[in-house]
Amino acid sequence: MPLPFPFSAIVGQEEMKLALLIAAVEPAIGGVMVFGDRGTGKSTAVRALAALLPPMEAVIGCPYHCAPDDPSEACQTSLAKLGDAKKKTHKVPVPVVDLPLGATEDRVVGALDLEKALAQGIKAFEPGLLARANRGFLYVDEVNLLEDHLVDLLIDVAASGENVVEREGLSIRHPARFVLIGSGNPEEGELRPQLLDRFGLSVEVSTPTDLALRISVVRRRDAFERDRAAFIAEWQKEDDKVRRRIVAARKRLDTVTVPDAVLERAASLCLSLGTDGLRGELTLMRAARALAALDGDATVGDRHLRRIAAPSLRHRLRRNPLDDAGSTVRVERAVAQLFGA
Known part of the structure; x- marks a missing residue:
């Protein structure tokens, strides 16, 4: 591979x-x-x-690589194998x-x-x-x-x-x-x-329009194709940093708090945009909490909501025949009105 x-x-x-x-x-x-x-x-x-x-840790012989520490989501094969005191697992x-x-x-x-x-x-x-x-x-x-x-x-x-x-x-x-x-x-x-x-x-x-950015993309891709092992080794430290950030965020996620004021802001934003259902609020809250965990913050704040508002809501907007603006612009406009410019 x-x-x-x-x-x-x-x-x-x-x-x-x-x-x-x-x-x-x-x-x-x-x-x-x-x-x-x-x-x-x-x-x-x-x-x-x-x-x-x-x-990830998985049960040996399980075609669905079920987690050994979560019987509630394991298949019958894994449940049978986990009955064994040895609990044979491996990393995949x-x-x-x-x-x-x-x-x-x-x-x-x-x-x-x-x-x-x-x-x-x-x-x-x-x-x-x-x-x-x-x-x-x-x-x-x-x-x-x-x-x-x-x-x-x-x-x-x-x-x-x-x-x-x-x-x-x-x-x-x-x-x-x-x-x-x-x-x-x-x-x-x-x-x-x-x-x-x-x-x-x-x-x-989108395709980058900045000249320096395009040149950088081409150079890195060409270096990768010429010598993949050397290029990967060059970026190993940076990738390790991102990996540690993800692992730390997963451990921190359950401890990150979402104040009522933040939930109110999220709901107000969805109301002003007219999103259908409540998936918008749920996604906005979960994404902001995950972002806070990635940033090492203990509490979700307005800055987290602002950063994740467009990806969370732009695809949930109804078409407005009286508004020619795209969904991203509409979300950014609503965010500016709610949080201030």
Whole structure:
């Protein structure tokens, strides 16, 4: 498997990198949707972040790499193995699974293992992409072009954290909790509102227009392609710093407090923008708390809300025929009115 580009070496795209770090600290946010031009580092950033994360503890022999310390989310295989006093576990890399646009439903959810059925005459389950992505990242490039039946499937699994397969005489349930990362170009088609609403954060990336920035991107990418090992070694210290920051933020997250005044500000912002439902407030609160944990702060404040308001809310706005401004501008305008310029 080729070595991924170092996360800390990615030039620019600060909003995307921050959103991915927040999702790594607080998976309950619901994932990240990245809109923008092709060739702007979307897939590079996802794979770089996964390589940056510390390996996770998993039950040996479990096809879903269940966590040994969380029986409530373990599959039957793991529960049986954890009954053993030895609790055989091992460290595995955080999975990053690509969901191709042409994937069949059987490939995604899993199906009958035909080899075992024909050779041994037994019914066995062959896990799909959702099983491989458990406790990791499921990446869907050009998610706005995904077929409708797969969109419906992703919505159900993302909501429940569990994949249910009922077919060919099989009845299987297994954990499928992953950080959903989607990317797409809005010019190639819109994303269904039901799926877009499931993404916690939505970020926008664009081709850099600054000359120095473009030169820096090209130089680093060329250096990486010429000698990957040397380039990764050069950025190892910076990546280690980001890794320690993520680990520290995860440990600190449960102790970060969210004052009532901050919740009131978040609700007022969502009310002024007319967002549907309460996912906006929940995402805004969770993202601000994760950001505070990343920054080493014990309490969420207005500055955290301001930084994360646009990614949390821009994809939840209704279209206003009387307002030609884009969603990002509308969020920034509401933030300025509520918090002051």
